[in-house]
Amino acid sequence: MQAERPWADLRINSERLNNRIHQLARIGALEGGGVCRLALSDEDRKARDLVCHWMKQLGLTVSIDRIGNVTGLRKGKTDSPPVMTGSHIDTVATGGPYDGNLGVLAGLEVIETLNEAGIETIHPLAVGYFTNEEGARFAPDMMGSGVHQGALDLDQMLAVRGIDGKTVGQELERIGYAGEQPVGQFYARRYIELHIEQGPVLEQRDIQIGAVTGVQGISWTEYSIRGISNHAGTTPMELRHDAGYVAAQIVVEARRLARDMGQGQVATVGQVEMIPNLVNVIAREARLTVDLRNMDEQRLQLAEKRLGRFIDEIATAEQVEISQRSLARFQPVHFDPAMIELVDSTAARLGLSCLKMPSGAGHDAQMFAPNCPTSMIFVPSQGGISHNIHEFTATHQIAAGANVLLQTLLHCATQEPD
Amino acid sequence: MQAERPWADLRINSERLNNRIHQLARIGALEGGGVCRLALSDEDRKARDLVCHWMKQLGLTVSIDRIGNVTGLRKGKTDSPPVMTGSHIDTVATGGPYDGNLGVLAGLEVIETLNEAGIETIHPLAVGYFTNEEGARFAPDMMGSGVHQGALDLDQMLAVRGIDGKTVGQELERIGYAGEQPVGQFYARRYIELHIEQGPVLEQRDIQIGAVTGVQGISWTEYSIRGISNHAGTTPMELRHDAGYVAAQIVVEARRLARDMGQGQVATVGQVEMIPNLVNVIAREARLTVDLRNMDEQRLQLAEKRLGRFIDEIATAEQVEISQRSLARFQPVHFDPAMIELVDSTAARLGLSCLKMPSGAGHDAQMFAPNCPTSMIFVPSQGGISHNIHEFTATHQIAAGANVLLQTLLHCATQEPD
Numbered sequence: 001m002q003a004e005r006p007w008a009d010l011r012i013n014s015e016r017l018n019n020r021i022h023q024l025a026r027i028g029a030l031e032g033g034g035v036c037r038l039a040l041s042d043e044d045r046k047a048r049d050l051v052c053h054w055m056k057q058l059g060l061t062v063s064i065d066r067i068g069n070v071t072g073l074r075k076g077k078t079d080s081p082p083v084m085t086g087s088h089i090d091t092v093a094t095g096g097p098y099d100g101n102l103g104v105l106a107g108l109e110v111i112e113t114l115n116e117a118g119i120e121t122i123h124p125l126a127v128g129y130f131t132n133e134e135g136a137r138f139a140p141d142m143m144g145s146g147v148h149q150g151a152l153d154l155d156q157m158l159a160v161r162g163i164d165g166k167t168v169g170q171e172l173e174r175i176g177y178a179g180e181q182p183v184g185q186f187y188a189r190r191y192i193e194l195h196i197e198q199g200p201v202l203e204q205r206d207i208q209i210g211a212v213t214g215v216q217g218i219s220w221t222e223y224s225i226r227g228i229s230n231h232a233g234t235t236p237m238e239l240r241h242d243a244g245y246v247a248a249q250i251v252v253e254a255r256r257l258a259r260d261m262g263q264g265q266v267a268t269v270g271q272v273e274m275i276p277n278l279v280n281v282i283a284r285e286a287r288l289t290v291d292l293r294n295m296d297e298q299r300l301q302l303a304e305k306r307l308g309r310f311i312d313e314i315a316t317a318e319q320v321e322i323s324q325r326s327l328a329r330f331q332p333v334h335f336d337p338a339m340i341e342l343v344d345s346t347a348a349r350l351g352l353s354c355l356k357m358p359s360g361a362g363h364d365a366q367m368f369a370p371n372c373p374t375s376m377i378f379v380p381s382q383g384g385i386s387h388n389i390h391e392f393t394a395t396h397q398i399a400a401g402a403n404v405l406l407q408t409l410l411h412c413a414t415q416e417p418d
Numbered sequence: 419m420q421a422e423r424p425w426a427d428l429r430i431n432s433e434r435l436n437n438r439i440h441q442l443a444r445i446g447a448l449e450g451g452g453v454c455r456l457a458l459s460d461e462d463r464k465a466r467d468l469v470c471h472w473m474k475q476l477g478l479t480v481s482i483d484r485i486g487n488v489t490g491l492r493k494g495k496t497d498s499p500p501v502m503t504g505s506h507i508d509t510v511a512t513g514g515p516y517d518g519n520l521g522v523l524a525g526l527e528v529i530e531t532l533n534e535a536g537i538e539t540i541h542p543l544a545v546g547y548f549t550n551e552e553g554a555r556f557a558p559d560m561m562g563s564g565v566h567q568g569a570l571d572l573d574q575m576l577a578v579r580g581i582d583g584k585t586v587g588q589e590l591e592r593i594g595y596a597g598e599q600p601v602g603q604f605y606a607r608r609y610i611e612l613h614i615e616q617g618p619v620l621e622q623r624d625i626q627i628g629a630v631t632g633v634q635g636i637s638w639t640e641y642s643i644r645g646i647s648n649h650a651g652t653t654p655m656e657l658r659h660d661a662g663y664v665a666a667q668i669v670v671e672a673r674r675l676a677r678d679m680g681q682g683q684v685a686t687v688g689q690v691e692m693i694p695n696l697v698n699v700i701a702r703e704a705r706l707t708v709d710l711r712n713m714d715e716q717r718l719q720l721a722e723k724r725l726g727r728f729i730d731e732i733a734t735a736e737q738v739e740i741s742q743r744s745l746a747r748f749q750p751v752h753f754d755p756a757m758i759e760l761v762d763s764t765a766a767r768l769g770l771s772c773l774k775m776p777s778g779a780g781h782d783a784q785m786f787a788p789n790c791p792t793s794m795i796f797v798p799s800q801g802g803i804s805h806n807i808h809e810f811t812a813t814h815q816i817a818a819g820a821n822v823l824l825q826t827l828l829h830c831a832t833q834e835p836d
Binding site: 197198200201204216218230233234236237239242245247248251252259264266267269270271272273274277279281289359360361384385388 | 615616617618619622634636638647648649650651652653654655657660662663665666667669670673676677682683684685686687688689690691692694695696697698699700701707709711745777778779802803804805806
């Protein structure tokens with residue numbers, strides 16, 4: 001066995017990876033902790049420059065495509081499509097040092113580890129960072145990887161105007177990252193991405209590695225309820241048409257629905273507004289959003305239907321009007337079963353506990369999933385917190401994830417061509 | 419019998435009353451309907467001047483007290499304390515023509531009817547309008563009647579600063595209604611006030627007159643819920659500490675509580691706010707208010723206790739912190755049983771349907787209730803709507819109420835001294 005995997009005991013250098021993470025986190029660092037590095041800002045440019053510098057130091061061939069995605073390529077024995085890893089280095093306005101950045105820098109650490117060990121792989125290896133994964137400045141999110149994998153149109157995306165009125169194209173030119181590499185033509189042999197979980201599951205269950213099975217389907221709906229405003233003191237309970245009460249029933253039902261359905265169904269009402277929002281006036285209007293997610297499209301549709309039926313019933317019962325508007329609807333993304341198994345078995349081989357789990361958040365990996373065998377590796381997020389200056393993952397947890405990344409990339413890159 | 423009540427067939431002049439209502443409503447009239455006549459504003463001054471003018475035309479002796487309450491007195495055969503009626507002529511910012519004004523102008527119409535018929539009563543009659551009943555510009559509401567009846571301190575009230583920074587005292591001086599009559603010394607023999615219901619009960623039950631049994635006790639509490647903000651996609655249902663969900667449970671429980679308790683218990687959540695109020699973020703904080711009302715102090719306390727128990731339970735279940743703050747707490751006011759009966763029997767004698775009912779809103783009458791036998795007469799509000807430019811009560815409904823007022827005032831004012 002060992003002869004087949006001469007690199008089985010190879011491990012990344014955790015301190016070196018950690019140093020890169022903290023060096024990168026200084027660009028756009030916020031007072032009091034955290035990072036603000038919105039896509040295509042000056043801070044993003046500085047961070048891009050630093051990562052390009054590291055890529056070149058490691059001997060990678062750097063190319064920049066027309067939407068600003070940057071790829072560092074390490075030659076293999078063959079000229080086949082590369083086994084790829086990567087993520088993003090843009091952040092939300094109050095982000096942390098790990099979201100995205102970890103995946104890119106762990107990729108570089110894998111390269112440096114291979115360089116040091118003098119290992120040549122059969123297939124090339126690529127480390128990429130993709131433009132505007134967060135969508136915090138320009139919508140949609142996962143823009144760079146979407147264009148990269150042909151799911152989004154280049155020209156449309158270049159024309160997208162950000163929250164500050166500037167377009168993606170203008171800003172790419174301004175910061176010098178409007179590359180020449182064509183997009184929608186680069187296909188990876190395999191894609192695997194290391195990312196922090198951004199949720200509490202691994203920490204709560206004390207598990208070191210998540211083998212990500214896919215990305216949940218998302219259904220966002222806004223409900224607007226129109227009742228009748230009236231005096232809180234003088235209106236008997238049975239004569240009310242209370243928009244706020246109906247909104248609250250939906251919130252409570254969303255929880256019940258998710259608990260009843262189980263199997264990973266989640267439901268969240270994060271936004272509720274009442275009009276006129278006064279202590280002693282029955283609300284004449286209420287608006288709320290419902291966020292439903294499931295890995296299974298059929299069950300996600302079932303959740304939507306059940307909620308819809310409930311809403312029809314309560315509208316009739318309280319005699320209010322309820323209108324609805326879809327804010328977002330994405331089908332689930334399923335990662336490749338063999339890649340998921342590879343992450344799981346690699347973690348086991350390294351003596352790490354591992355859980356097969358879906359991702360509740362979107363990631364660049366999902367853009368690769370339709371085109372090549374794809375999976376992700378999750379490491380725990382302290383308190384489940386991310387998109388927050390308190391985002392934190394401990395060094396030993398990062399090392400565990402980066403070693404799984406190293407070993408899975410090596411496995412994929414040393415396989416004979418299919 | 420007829421000999422004992424030579425005035426039993428006397429009726430008010432509905433057209434004359436209606437004319438005064440519409441004349442007064444032109445002062446502070448809003449484009450598109452409704453009235454804005456905030457207490458002690460220029461519009462209030464003009465309306466006061468007009469009502470004073472009418473009082474003097476009717477031969478009433480006008481006096482103004484130190485908080486600006488205006489009383490018009492009609493002499494009786496004896497010098498005893500007057501049988502009093504009245505209400506207020508200030509409105510909320512988007513008020514209607516009837517709330518308050520009806521009670522004052524119906525009082526004047528009663529006087530004019532008696533003048534025309536040449537009826538002299540044993541006890542004097544008084545018609546008053548009280549300063550700042552609405553509390554829309556200066557808090558608290560029912561300020562003038564409260565000072566008038568010794569429940570509120572004159573100097574404290576004169577120092578109250580309004581939403582525009584000016585004090586009650588300054589504004590009384592400015593509009594020329596800082597009178598010299600001492601306050602807290604004027605006691606009425608009886609007090610009876612005609613008012614629109616401001617609720618839907620009479621209209622819904624197709625009843626012409628409400629004999630008001632008292633004013634509900636009010637309990638206003640603000641609840642602040644502190645949970646944990648987290649990602650809507652990545653946080654399993656069983657690991658959530660969702661402040662918004664807990665707020666919604668309270669809203670739903672408030673309704674259930676009121677329906678379960680019945681017997682006039684009402685409960686309203688008119689105000690809900692969530693933080694950060696985003697589609698895909700579990701709320702870390704939620705604030706809401708609960709408005710509980712009941713005519714029975716014991717049952718109001720029971721409602722408070724039941725809600726308190728529920729809140730303790732759900733705080734534990736969801737592991738969130740809930741703090742509470744009392745915003746207002748008033749015990750119920752009970753009107754005089756004999757006066758309630760008098761309204762009821764008078765309505766019956768006039769061939770009008772009548773319902774004994776509590777008031778869900780506060781009124782000047784409640785300030786008189788501790789000091790003299792008091793009740794109120796309600797007439798229907800179309801759609802239960804008030805504090806709204808669409809406030810409406812039909813002329814025949816107003817006439818019915820004003821005739822009950824005429825006959826009850828006559829009854830009280832022609833009784834031999836106790």
